[in-house]
Amino acid sequence: MGLDFRAILQQPYSTWMLEGIRVTLQLTGVGIVGSTFLALLLVLMRMSSNKVIARVSQGFVHFFRNTPFPVQILFWYFGFPAILPRSVQAVLYRGPFEFTAAAFALVLYSGAYIAEHFRSGISSIPKSQMESALSSGLTYFQSMIFVILPQAFRISLPPLISEYLSIAKNSSVAMTIGVAEVTAMSRRVESYSFRAFEAFFIASAVYLTLSLVTSLVLNWYNKRFLAAQQS
Numbered sequence: 001m002g003l004d005f006r007a008i009l010q011q012p013y014s015t016w017m018l019e020g021i022r023v024t025l026q027l028t029g030v031g032i033v034g035s036t037f038l039a040l041l042l043v044l045m046r047m048s049s050n051k052v053i054a055r056v057s058q059g060f061v062h063f064f065r066n067t068p069f070p071v072q073i074l075f076w077y078f079g080f081p082a083i084l085p086r087s088v089q090a091v092l093y094r095g096p097f098e099f100t101a102a103a104f105a106l107v108l109y110s111g112a113y114i115a116e117h118f119r120s121g122i123s124s125i126p127k128s129q130m131e132s133a134l135s136s137g138l139t140y141f142q143s144m145i146f147v148i149l150p151q152a153f154r155i156s157l158p159p160l161i162s163e164y165l166s167i168a169k170n171s172s173v174a175m176t177i178g179v180a181e182v183t184a185m186s187r188r189v190e191s192y193s194f195r196a197f198e199a200f201f202i203a204s205a206v207y208l209t210l211s212l213v214t215s216l217v218l219n220w221y222n223k224r225f226l227a228a229q230q231s
Helices: 013-046 051-065 069-082 086-094 097-123 127-135 140-177 182-193 196-230
Strands: none
Touching: 013 051, 013 097, 013 140, 013 182, 013 196, 051 097, 069 086, 069 097, 069 140, 086 097, 097 140, 127 140, 140 182, 140 196, 182 196
């Protein structure tokens, strides 16, 4: 049996693949936005003068960076609901809990890594920047938001690109808990059509395209930011 990509474009296979792509894009988008905001919160906690808050942030980062992502996603789907009251479990399972658990695990796992990149970026900024911001009348919070973090984001952008690409690829692990993302749908198409090469080639192309687009957008932002600074 030769290659025939037209077979994948027939119904219902094409609909399954498009649905998988949609879910993958949703997971990736939620993962990128959620993990970035979580990382900002963690790095602000880590730099807090309150030692308890700083220790909590440090412990969070160490825990999630040193446990495998597949274990984490299985814990949030199977383990965590088991300790909740049955009434709460009923509410969770009433909605798309598979997607919610996968997105939650993705945000926590990736946020821990991104927080370290932000912390490294902030550490590389001269202390005189903060001192100048404070002397101009800004509060500590305003100085971080408007002066320090924008610079830290630009400095951290190269490793951030790698982390954002990892979020897109790690979304494929969601198939282990029943999320119908593009990898799961490719497996479903293959099992029905016996077109394994075509189905998984398309899935690979989707991840490659998603990674390239993410990389191009962030590199474009970086160049635009540099051009604005130079002008």
